[in-house]
Amino acid sequence: MQAVTDRFYHWYKQIDIESKKREEFCKLSEESQVIKQRKQKAQELEKLGINLFPNDIKPPERAGAIKKVYEKYDAEALEKVEDTFRVAGRIMALRRFGKAAFFSLKDSSGSIQIHVMRDRIGKDAYKIFKKFDIGDIVEAEGRLFRTKTNELTIEADRVRLVTKSMRPLPEKYHGIKDKELRYRRRYEDLIMNDDVAETFRTRARIIQMLRHYFTSNGFLEVETPMMQSIVGGATARPFVTHHNALGIDLFMRIAPELYLKRLLVGGFDRVFELNRNFRNEGISLQHNPEFTMLEFYEAYATYEDLMVRTEELFAQIALDIKGDTKFQYQDHEIEMAPPWKRMTLKESLVEVGGVPEEELDDKDALNKRLEGMGVEMGKDLVLGKYLAKLFDLLVEPKLIQPTFITHYPTDISPLARRNAQDPSVTDRFELFITGREIANAFSELNDPRDQKERFEEQVAKRGDDDEIPPEVDYDYVRALEIGMPPAAGEGIGVDRLVMLFTDSPSIRDVILFPQLRPEGGKRSAS
RNA sequence: GGGCCGUUAACUCAGUCGGUAGAGUAUCUGCCUUUUAAGCAGAGAGUCGCUGGUUCGAGUCCAGCACGGCCCA
Structure with missing residues (x-):
C-alpha cells in the first residue's frame, strides 16, 4: 500500500511542477496589452454597477428563426410589424460611429445585425454600450x-451585457487558421469558422440516423465494458490501466465484439453499441487513439445480408445529408447507390493490385514481392498476413467507389465463420470507400471447438509485432458452448463515415478534441 | 520510426546579402447617426519556440531540443 502512496505522491508532485510551468506559460499572454485593457474595462463596467456575468436572462429568440420569417419582408412591410424581438449572442463585428453603431450578433442559429443609437437607448445606456467589446x-x-x-x-431599444469577454477573438477576416491552435482551442475554432460548427452538426445528425436506423430495425442498444481484463475482438495494441482496489491491470477496449456476441448467447438477438474504442497506436489522418465505432450483431443473418443492409443504410445517409447518392469527396465523385462492387480479396489483388495469380498461394513469392517494395515482414508468418499487407499497399488506396472485399483468409480472421466451400477463407467482407476501410463484417463463428482451436493457434503463432497479450478468452468459448445462434456482425468506423459525408480530409476535423501532446510539455506517470 | 516544412505582436502574415523588428486585423485616443473586411488622423503593443555555437554583430547561418503540419513506413 505504501508503494502505491509513494507512486501517487511523486505523480502529484510532478503534476504540480508542470502545471506551474503551464501557468507561467499562460501568464505571458496575460501580460498582453489587449487583455490588460479588457480587464480594466471590465472593472470600469463593474464600477458603473454592471454585472459582468448575470444569470437572469430569459431564453431569447433565435436570430435564425427571426430571419427565416422576416427575410422576405421589405422595408414597408416591416414597418407594419409592431412586435419587438429579443435576441442574445456574441458580438462578432462592431462598427461604431459617434453616436450610433452596428454590430452583428451571432447565436447558435445564425446571426442578425443590431443597430444601436444613443438617442434611442439613452445617454447613460450608450455610455455603457461604448465599453462593450467584440466577443x-x-x-x-x-x-x-x-x-x-x-x-x-x-x-x-435596449442592449445589455450578458457575459464579458476578457480575451480578444482571433482576427475577424482570416479567423483562426493555425491547425494546432484550432484543435487545441476548438472553442475559438467553432466561433470563428462556421463550416467547422456545421461539420459537427452533421456529425450529430449522422449519429442520430445510425441510432434511429438500428433501433427502428429491432436492434437493442447496449453498453459493454470499456475496461477489460482480457483484450479481444481485434488486433491492436491496447492502453493499459490499473484498478487499485482489485489490484489488477485492465485494458481499455480495442473492440466490444466478444461482449456483444455474449449477448447473442444471452438471447438478445439484435444488438448494437455505438461508442468509443481505444487503440495505442500511431496518430494519422485516419487514426485517433480514441475513436467511435458502431458494432451491430444480427442473429439469423449472414455477411451477405449485412452487405445489403450496409448499402441501404449508407445510401439513406447520403440522401439525407447530401440530398443525393452521388456527391463530391475531395477530388472524387462518389456514387453510393446500390448495388456496390464486390470482389474477393484475391481477385482484388490480381485485378487492382496487379499481383500475378500464381503467386497468391506462395508465401515466399509474396514475401519477395513485399521485400522488393521495401517492406520487411519476416518469414513464416501465415499466408493471410502477406496477402493483407499487399492489399493494404496495392489495392486499398485505389478503392475509391464503395467496394466490398470478401473471402478474407481464415488465418487472419479468428472470429469469422469459415466459408462452406473453401474453409481456408471466411464469410467476411470489408468495405472500402475513398481508399479507406469503413466497415468490417462477417458471419460469426459459433462453433466453440473451432473457436477454441483458433484462439490457441493465434496465441501460439503470435508474432512479436502483434502486441496482443497472448491470452485465450476461455469465458467466451464457454459462452459459445452454451450456444450462440448463427449470426452476422459488423463494425463501422463512425469517424471515417463522418469524414466521408463532411468532405473532411483528416479524422481530426471530425473529432471535437483530437489527441495532441499537452501544451507546454510532456507528462508521464511512470 | 524516417524525410520535408513551419514556429516573429492577441490573430493572419512580411522580414532582402548577417547590421536598431514590419504590415493588416484587434486594442487605445480623437472625429463621425445607415455601416457590413466602415472610414479618416494619431498612439501603444515583441522572451523573433527553447538551448547552445559561429560572428564585432544572429529573427536571419550552424547544432541540439520542443511543439505542430504534410509525406513516407
Whole structure:
C-alpha cells in the first residue's frame, strides 16, 4: 500500500511542477496589452454597477428563426410589424460611429445585425454600450427594419451585457487558421469558422440516423465494458490501466465484439453499441487513439445480408445529408447507390493490385514481392498476413467507389465463420470507400471447438509485432458452448463515415478534441 | 520510426546579402447617426519556440531540443 502512496505522491508532485510551468506559460499572454485593457474595462463596467456575468436572462429568440420569417419582408412591410424581438449572442463585428453603431450578433442559429443609437437607448445606456467589446455576449431588443443596404436589422431599444469577454477573438477576416491552435482551442475554432460548427452538426445528425436506423430495425442498444481484463475482438495494441482496489491491470477496449456476441448467447438477438474504442497506436489522418465505432450483431443473418443492409443504410445517409447518392469527396465523385462492387480479396489483388495469380498461394513469392517494395515482414508468418499487407499497399488506396472485399483468409480472421466451400477463407467482407476501410463484417463463428482451436493457434503463432497479450478468452468459448445462434456482425468506423459525408480530409476535423501532446510539455506517470 | 516544412505582436502574415523588428486585423485616443473586411488622423503593443555555437554583430547561418503540419513506413 505504501508503494502505491509513494507512486501517487511523486505523480502529484510532478503534476504540480508542470502545471506551474503551464501557468507561467499562460501568464505571458496575460501580460498582453489587449487583455490588460479588457480587464480594466471590465472593472470600469463593474464600477458603473454592471454585472459582468448575470444569470437572469430569459431564453431569447433565435436570430435564425427571426430571419427565416422576416427575410422576405421589405422595408414597408416591416414597418407594419409592431412586435419587438429579443435576441442574445456574441458580438462578432462592431462598427461604431459617434453616436450610433452596428454590430452583428451571432447565436447558435445564425446571426442578425443590431443597430444601436444613443438617442434611442439613452445617454447613460450608450455610455455603457461604448465599453462593450467584440466577443462579449449581449442581449438586445427592438423592432425590425431594413437599412439603406437592405439588411434586416434590429433597431435596439435596449442592449445589455450578458457575459464579458476578457480575451480578444482571433482576427475577424482570416479567423483562426493555425491547425494546432484550432484543435487545441476548438472553442475559438467553432466561433470563428462556421463550416467547422456545421461539420459537427452533421456529425450529430449522422449519429442520430445510425441510432434511429438500428433501433427502428429491432436492434437493442447496449453498453459493454470499456475496461477489460482480457483484450479481444481485434488486433491492436491496447492502453493499459490499473484498478487499485482489485489490484489488477485492465485494458481499455480495442473492440466490444466478444461482449456483444455474449449477448447473442444471452438471447438478445439484435444488438448494437455505438461508442468509443481505444487503440495505442500511431496518430494519422485516419487514426485517433480514441475513436467511435458502431458494432451491430444480427442473429439469423449472414455477411451477405449485412452487405445489403450496409448499402441501404449508407445510401439513406447520403440522401439525407447530401440530398443525393452521388456527391463530391475531395477530388472524387462518389456514387453510393446500390448495388456496390464486390470482389474477393484475391481477385482484388490480381485485378487492382496487379499481383500475378500464381503467386497468391506462395508465401515466399509474396514475401519477395513485399521485400522488393521495401517492406520487411519476416518469414513464416501465415499466408493471410502477406496477402493483407499487399492489399493494404496495392489495392486499398485505389478503392475509391464503395467496394466490398470478401473471402478474407481464415488465418487472419479468428472470429469469422469459415466459408462452406473453401474453409481456408471466411464469410467476411470489408468495405472500402475513398481508399479507406469503413466497415468490417462477417458471419460469426459459433462453433466453440473451432473457436477454441483458433484462439490457441493465434496465441501460439503470435508474432512479436502483434502486441496482443497472448491470452485465450476461455469465458467466451464457454459462452459459445452454451450456444450462440448463427449470426452476422459488423463494425463501422463512425469517424471515417463522418469524414466521408463532411468532405473532411483528416479524422481530426471530425473529432471535437483530437489527441495532441499537452501544451507546454510532456507528462508521464511512470 | 524516417524525410520535408513551419514556429516573429492577441490573430493572419512580411522580414532582402548577417547590421536598431514590419504590415493588416484587434486594442487605445480623437472625429463621425445607415455601416457590413466602415472610414479618416494619431498612439501603444515583441522572451523573433527553447538551448547552445559561429560572428564585432544572429529573427536571419550552424547544432541540439520542443511543439505542430504534410509525406513516407
